[in-house]
Amino acid sequence: MLSSTFRAASIATFLATAILVFSAGSLQAHDVAKEMSAAANLLLKTLDQDQAKAIQFEFDDKLRKDWQFIPMEREGLGMKAMKPHQRGLALSLVQTGLSHDGFSTAMQVMALEQVLHEMENGSLKRDPTKYHLFLFGTPADDATWGWRIEGHHLSVSFTIIDGQQVSAVPAFFGANPGSVPQGALKGLRVLAKEEDLGRKLIKNLSVKQKETAIISADAPNDVILGPGRDATPLKPAGIAAADMSDAQQKMLRELVEVYLGKVRGELADVDRQRIEDAGFENVFFAWAGKIAVGERHYYRIQGPTFIFEYDNTQDNANHVHVVWRDFTNDFGADWLKRHYEAVEHAK
Structure with missing residues (x-):
């Protein structure tokens, strides 16, 4: 049952549409890349020497592709190791890559760590601040670099090429519990x-x-x-x-x-x-x-x-x-x- 949606358009119409989409997409991705660079550099300005060392890696570091979503000890700079204003700037960087729905989902995933903390009688491995940021390479408007936000049930990697194109994969989200059974967030389904x-x-x-x-x-x-x-x-x-x-x-x-x-x-x-x-x-x-x-x-x-x-x-x-x-x-x-x-x- 092949829908008429899939019927071929004329070559002229296709080419015109492709050119418009490519041009608009490139310009918009370029704007996103600039926002990411600005947000990353703003955060970097506030970090002390140890924090800067923790968050920064070479672009070709093997950790760039070594993503995980389990609760574990991580490299990178954890939210727990940040001052309150730095956490705000870190989340500002996260917002440059995610939509309103994506950012809200990420925040709710983090909130579920508190739910698990309470369900597991104060388990120390459950902590809403155990989410880490990684910067790979040097963020700049025309640079090739990358960054990732990661912790339990959340790992989203962004790669910026020449300040022009932005890849947002791999992207992982998880929810445990899928439906919260008790407590203040009872019924939440992230x-x-x-x-x-x-x-x-x-x-x-x-x-x-x-x-x-x-x-x-x-x-x-x-x-x-x-x-x-x-x-x-x-x-x-x-x-x-x-x-x-x-x-x-x-x-x-x-x-x-x-x-x-x-x-x-x-x-x-x-x-x-x-x-x-x-x-x-x-x-x-x-x-x-x-x-x-x-x-x-x-x-x-x-x-x-x-x-x-x-x-x-x-x-x-x-x-x-x-x-x-x-x-x-x-x-x-x-x-x-x-x-x-x-x-x-x-x-």
């Missing part, structure tokens, strides 16, 4: 839209469509392309958007927007266009596990350029992990390759 819209889509597929979309009776214990794994495409599985009705495609697009919508609109626009250019009809939705609320479940949305994964299997299916990876541009890999080729050519 990643509710990811769960509810995914379940809405699988439930709205026909019986025959479900036979294609459901790839396993049980869900994997976690997202597959997590830390330590390259962003390598998984074997396409599930049901393709091309085989969905218009209404189902609309649901799938709405779910895609939840993931893209975590980052700044200017950055999301670039990735959204890459998805469209590769053909939305080639995006697959795959489900594993049960459909009922409270049962172990997993789904993934995979296209030629990207994958979004959702897993809710731990703690009686009340512990959510979601991740966004890009097959060619994780950590800005594709743009960096072009950057280095241009530099070599210039020599």
Whole structure:
């Protein structure tokens, strides 16, 4: 059932649209890069020698790609080691990369550490201030550098190339508890839209469509392309958007927007266009596990350029992990390759 949405436009119209999107996207990403550089340098001005040493790394340091989301001791500069005004400036940097929804989600993920602290009788490993910032390279308006915010259930990496392009992947968010069972935040579901819209889509597929979309009776214990794994495409599985009705495609697009919508609109626009250019009809939705609320479940949305994964299997299916990876541009890999080729050519 290939929707008319996928009918080819004229070559002239396509080229005109592509030029407009590329130009607007580049200019907007450039503005975001400048904001990131300004925010990072403002924070750096307030740091003492030890703090500056903790937060700064060479751009090619192996830690740049060594992202994690578990509660652990980390390098980088922790919020706990910052003075109150420095924490404000650190969060100002975080705001330059995330949308309103993404920043709110990040703050709620941090708040869940207090919930766990109370649920686990004052466990010292649960602490809303144990989130760390990393700067890779030297932030400047025309520089190639990167930064990351990371802690338990939160890890988002940004790579800036020549001050012109900004990659916002890998991006990981988690929620434990998925639904807070008690206390002042009882009922809070930090990643509710990811769960509810995914379940809405699988439930709205026909019986025959479900036979294609459901790839396993049980869900994997976690997202597959997590830390330590390259962003390598998984074997396409599930049901393709091309085989969905218009209404189902609309649901799938709405779910895609939840993931893209975590980052700044200017950055999301670039990735959204890459998805469209590769053909939305080639995006697959795959489900594993049960459909009922409270049962172990997993789904993934995979296209030629990207994958979004959702897993809710731990703690009686009340512990959510979601991740966004890009097959060619994780950590800005594709743009960096072009950057280095241009530099070599210039020599």
